[in-house]
Amino acid sequence: xxxxxxxxxxxxxxxxxxxxxxxxxxxxxxxxxxxxxxxxxxxxxxxxxxxxxxxxxxxxxxxxxxxxxxxxxxxxxxxxxxxxxxxxxxxxxxxxxxxxxxxxxxxxxxxxxxxxxxxxxxxxxxxxxxxxxxxx
Ligand code: NI
Numbered sequence: 001x002x003x004x005x006x007x008x009x010x011x012x013x014x015x016x017x018x019x020x021x022x023x024x025x026x027x028x029x030x031x032x033x034x035x036x037x038x039x040x041x042x043x044x045x046x047x048x049x050x051x052x053x054x055x056x057x058x059x060x061x062x063x064x065x066x067x068x069x070x071x072x073x074x075x076x077x078x079x080x081x082x083x084x085x086x087x088x089x090x091x092x093x094x095x096x097x098x099x100x101x102x103x104x105x106x107x108x109x110x111x112x113x114x115x116x117x118x119x120x121x122x123x124x125x126x127x128x129x130x131x132x133x134x135x136x
Contacts, residue, residue: 003119004059005048006066010079013038014094038082044130045074045103046122049111061116069114073106096125100133108135 015038016030026034033039047070051060081087083094092098100123108118124130 001050002053002060003048003050004061004063004116005046006063006070008045008047008067008070008075010043010045010075011040012043012078012081012083012094013040014083015039016093016095018093038084041125043078043099044124045070046120046124047103047107048119048122049116050119051116054115061111061114065114066111066116069107069110073110074103077106096123096129096131097133099123100131104133104135 014033015035016033017026018029021029023034047066049061049066053060077087078099083090083099087094087102090098090102092102100121103123104118104121107121111118119134121133122130123133
């Protein structure tokens with residue numbers, strides 16, 4: 001078993017806001033991320049696939065194909081979007097955790113069809129903060 005990772009990048013806007021709470025409580029819990037008129041992040045996305053090496057190619061998965069899949073199904077869906085209102089299927093507060101799971105759900109089945117197994121999503125929201133999701 002060997003692991004291979006493709007890195008991609010996107011920019012998106014969001015705000016973190018729980019409508020069941022007062023503005024004051026939202027500001028206390030979410031800080032700057034509760035800013036009413038949105039704010040942006042530069043997201044770095046690492047998609048790790050595991051599998052056995054195909055003896056004909058020496059690859060687990062063709063990284064160009066994986067890059068194309070991530071761009072079509074994730075980057076083009078999220079890049080320069082407002083994650084709270086623009087993205088079909090993201091009916092949840094767009095925290096880094098929830099965005100990582102959204103990305104996993106977009107990719108896992110298609111990577112299986114390509115012959116690999118999605119191992120993990122690592123999503124950096126800032127230089128200092130990232131989330132990892134392994135499907136459970
Ligand atoms: Ni934020």
